[in-house]
Structure formats: structure tokens, C-alpha cells
Amino acid sequence: MISRRCTAALTVACCALLVCSTLHAQPSPVSPRSIDKRTESTSWNQSLRVIFLRDYNTRVVVFGTTLLGCAGGMVGSFTLLRKRALMGDALSHATLPGIVLAFIIATRFGLDGKSLPFLLSGATVSGLLGVGVILLIRQRTRLKEDTALGAVLSVFFGGGLALLSVSQQMQQGHVAGLESFIYGKTASMGAHDIRLIMLAAIVCIGICLLLFKEFKLLCFDEEFAASRGFPVMRLDIVLMALVVTICIVGLQAVGIVLVIALLIIPAAAARFWTDQLSSMFAISGGLGALGGMVGAEISALFSRLPSGAMIVLVYTLLFSASMLLGRRRGVLIRGLRRLRLNRQIDRQHLLRAIYELRELTISATRNKFEPTRNQGFDVDRMQLLAKRSWSAGRLGTAIRRAVRDGLVRVDGDDITLTDEGMVEAARLTRQHRLWELYLITYAEIAPSRVDRDADAIEHVLEPEVISELEGLLARRYTDVPASPHDLGTASISPSLRPPGSEA
């Protein structure tokens, strides 16, 4: 935790330094000679200049979007867990009427309509108004939050579009730049705008790091936080303020429609990789920064491509990769786990089927076999097929695997357990019966504890419960497979029995 904070603080400090150096560095002078020499390699040279950030403007823009992406990812990991992810979307859409109104008012009063502070304060006011309306609808009516969200989002955005076409017919001022707010266009940003973005992003990252523990508690268990005296309401407002900040400063770079991607996608992608909030937070910030950087570079390389769309496309790539490859919850790892589980279950079914067939024969012939010793008893495929509803193919695969693992021997059509297989089969049969009994005896609570992988019973159930179940098992089956583990011989007091088991 401490080291995490230190690295995080260092990162922030480095970012701040970078920002300062970027902003103070003068644009590298282009010598006249190089201009003369421009030939067919010009575009390649230009691309290289963009990629290696030799251009002052590109450098500034890329740093800005990187920081913005990082801050968005960090704030987003909290809002995602607080299940407020879509609030940012409503908020950003609701900013449009504010932006246009601010422009109209400013031009009417003869000011520069496109000065960013004006536009962004207009955006903030109408964005907050939108959120306020949502909260009001939720509180005062019986409509659910998603309904209120959808309604407010579309109404505000529609109003904004209408205002935009009105403003286009105005005499003074040219409205051309305003559309860049809808789709996002880094090319229209000046150094001042970017300085604002960087400052806001750094402040957001700083607040997230400082209040990490408090936000964690707020998102996990609001009620407990309140009972411990944390001002839950104020914390919530701070978190919402961070969302507002990201949305507003992100408008120009990413655009109204797509700014929500900054808050949702990196956080959702990070969740596939980890089960720890601190790592999710860091990964989300990292992915956000990476997406912001690469997206802005692509947009700078091909000047026709809008930066917002590029950033979101890069995010989509990162998200898809995380969804597939994520170490904790990725699709592949889950598929692999399921496959492994299925194989394991098939193997367990096979061994248990053989064991139980053998058990039946023994009790039918009243033969004095030692039950856990392997006496060369064999079954044939047809018997096994009839025992369960499995296809011949699946059974065949299960048998082949068991042979490979040295658990059974196949001799023509006869299948025999090896010594090792016998021990395993006895153990599995016992486990299975214990679980079955547990499900019956503790029907109330069992479903939450049953582990499909029967191997784990000793790890899940307490020794007392197991020895109680073994008592029941002995009464139900004549042949109880011996436990391979020493479970102790704790006797069970009557108070431990679940209600109804006395009968």
C-alpha cells in the first residue's frame, strides 16, 4: 500500500514535470534547409516527427490526452464499482445546450464566443442541471434511474442540437468550431486549452490517490461508512465532481458523445485482470493513458481522423484484448477453467461408475472382497454407457484420458481400475456421497457452499460436519469407502445438528 502510494505519487510528480517541461520547451526551430530538401520522403518524415513527438503541438496534445485518459481511468474505476457508470454519459450529453448558449450569449455581447472558459462554464452549468433533473425525477416520481437518465440525456442533447442550428443562422461569429465539441477534435485545441486539461487531470488523479481508501469504503459499503462517521454524502459529491471535471475537460478532445468512454472502458477492461481494487485502479489508469496517447497520435498522423473516435477505437482494442486474455476474468481463462472442470467431472464420473458397478456386483454375489482392494474386477463399455447418460464418444475420451493418467487399464472391451485408480475411485465416491448427504441434510444453507469440484470437501466443510455426515453415510450405504484423510473422531453434540435432523 505504502509502496503503491509512493510510486503513484512519483508518477504524478513525473507527469507534472513532463507537463512543465513540455509547456516551456520552445517549438524546435525548423531550419530552412530542411524545408528545401522536402521530396517524396516528406510524409514519412512528418509521420516520424509525430510518432516521436518532435512537434511541439503534437507533443502537447498527446501529453494532454494521456493524462486525461489516466485520470478518466482512475475516476472511472470508482464510478464503475459504485454503479454510476452511465451518470457521466447523461452529464456529457446535457452539456451541449450550455455550450451553445454560452457561445450565443458571448457573441451577443461582442465577446469572443469561442473562448474556452466561457464554453466550459456553460457546459458545466447545463451538465449539472441535467444531473439535477435526473436526481429530481428519481426522487419525486416512481420512475427508475435508467428511465430518467435516458429521457434527460436525449432531451438535453436534442435541445442542444436545435440551439446549434439556430446559432448557425446568426449573423455575427462563426459557429464552425462548436461541432468539434460533439465529436472531439484535438486539432482545434490550443496550448492554453491543453494546459487546462492537464491541470484538471492532475488534480483528479491527486484526489483519487488521497481519498483512495475513503472512496473504496464508499463504493463497497456506504452504510458502514456512514455508521463510522464518514460524511458519505460529501464524499459522493466529491466523486461526482471528479466525474464532472473529467467530462467537461474531455469534451474538446473526445467529444460529447464519446467522453463516457474515458470513464467506463479502461475500468471495465481492468476488471478482467485483477481482483484487487488497488491493481484495478492502477491498470485502469494505465490503460486509459495508453489509449489516450495512441489515439491522439493516430489522430495527429492522419489529420482527417477525429481524435475522439480514435481514442475510443484504441480503447476498444484494449478492452477486447483484456476481455479475451484477462488473467482473472477473461473469456479464455474462464473457458479453459470450464473445460478443465468438465474433464475433471467426466473423470470423476467414470471412476465412480466403475466403482459403483463393482460395489453392486460384490454385494450381489456376497463375495468376501476387501472393498478397498482392487481384485481385478472389470466392467465393459456397455455397462458404463448404461450407467450414465453420456455419449459413447465422451465416455471414450474420458477413458482414454484416464488410461493416460494411469487410473484405468483397457483390455479389449474390458475396463479395469489400476491400484492407483482404485484408491482415487474410492475417495471420489466417498466425497460424492458426503456432498450428496450434505445437500440433503443442510438443504437450507448448502447451495451457497457446494463446490462442484468434489475434491474440496475437506477445505469447505468443517471437520465436525464431515464426521456427522460420515455417520449418516455409514447408515445409508453398506459399503462406505474409507476416508483417505484423517478427519479425527470428534463426536457431535446435539446442539450442532441442524433443525430437523434429530428425526
Add this chain to the structure above:
Amino acid sequence: MNPQRATSATNNDAGHSRESSDIPLSVYDLTVAYHRKPVLWDVGFDVPAGALVGVVGPNGAGKSTLLKAVMDLIPRASGRIQVFGKSYQHNRRRVGYVPQRETVDWDFPVDALDVVTMGLYSEIGWCFPIRKKHRDIAQDALNRVGIGDLAHRQISQLSGGQQQRTFLARALVQDADLYLMDEPFAAVDAATERAIVEILREMKERGKTAIVIHHDLQTVPEYFDYVVLLNMRVVAHGPTNDIFTPENLQKTYGGRLTLLDQVSEAMRRRERSL
């Protein structure tokens, strides 16, 4: 409800609070209403120090609401609450809270130790990081509830009983004097139930008080030495032996006789064991 106490509280407030400062919880004329429907109605009772108190009543009787109102989590329409003779906010550090297990998202990306450490956040202080000593305290609490080896397991991988024990451990790290627990025994296995009871008894020996919302009437006489029977208002409160009678339960639950039979059976068992 209790006219005698009501007068002593109004006439001699200063003296009363001094003499009641060792009373873990006093509730006076508490009324809570959601919209226009009252949930708790003129509820009043005292809880003696060092007692294990069971709060019992049918569904919708306002049991959880009572605990939340005590901790100022929901607004009160009227009434007064004193925790060790002062307001809840004043003595917050002396109160530990175990919420219902269903109130949180168990898919949240934290492990058991993280959850327990949350009990220390208000002591760690705003913006300060969690240190090793805090994690050690949390680990000790997990050991006490018997799941020390699961400290680093993600909480969705814990069974219901283990999740409940994690919540209990989170309250234990505070070393509070009064514990409020909302159905800690709901849907847990026998071993967890026994572990929780053991911890409750150990608390009692150390002079702590616990107020526990409980559903299983059969085990009330065995677990609790003091009961509050609640159904919107307090039907009765006092030592289990005097109060936990079929007549009072009849008043609390209405005429559900099968329940009452179980209770008289449980009371007989208790008498036999005493």
C-alpha cells in the same frame, strides 16, 4: 410506554445522564416513518451493560430500522437515543456495526483482509495510508473468527458463513463496547453459528454488550440473556427468563401457534439444562 422512566428523563435530565452513562444504549420514544407510514412507533427501552440482547420480531417489524436509527443512518421523526449517556456521534468509536450480509456487492474487488481493515479506516484518519500494524490487527481479528487462512481470498470466493465471519471481524477490530448486529446468523452453517456464539460469549465476559437481530426463536433462550420483542412498537423487553413467554410472543407474532409450540419446547429445554 414507560411513564416512570419518561418522567425521570424529563425532570432530572442532568442527573439522569450522569447516572446512565454506563448504560450502553437507551432509546426514548423513538418514531421512524418512511414517507407517511410509521415503521417504529414510540419505541423505548434500555439495554443493560454486559448483556447479550436479542431483538426479535416478525418480518417488517422494524428491527433493522431500529439499528439504523440508533446509528443516525436514517432520520428520526421523533425521539432520543443515548449511547453510553451521550449522542451516537459522540460515542461512535465505542459502537461496532455488523450489517446484513446482503447489503453489499460481494463481487467487489477486495479480499477478506481488506474488508476487515475497513473497520479501522476512521482511526487511520483521512488520506493516511494503511500500514502494516493495521493489517496485523485485521489479521488477528480474522484469526479470532477462525478464518485467518482465508485473509487473501477474494470475497466472492468465500462461503456465506465465511462472509459473515469477515463482517464480524470488521466490527471486532474496533474493540468497541457495544456491538449492533443485523442478523448475523442468517443462512450460515452450524460451525459459523457456533463460532459467532462463542465470540458473543467471549465479548460478554469482557463486559461488552451486543444487540443482535435474530430470527430463530428456538435458539433465543440459549443465546441471549435479554430480549426486546419488537413489532413496530416494543411489545416487551427485559431478561429472557421473564419476557420470552408464549403470551408475549403471541402478542408479538399474532396467532402463529406452530412457532409458539417451538418456543415453549425451547424454554423447557433451557430449564432442563439449567
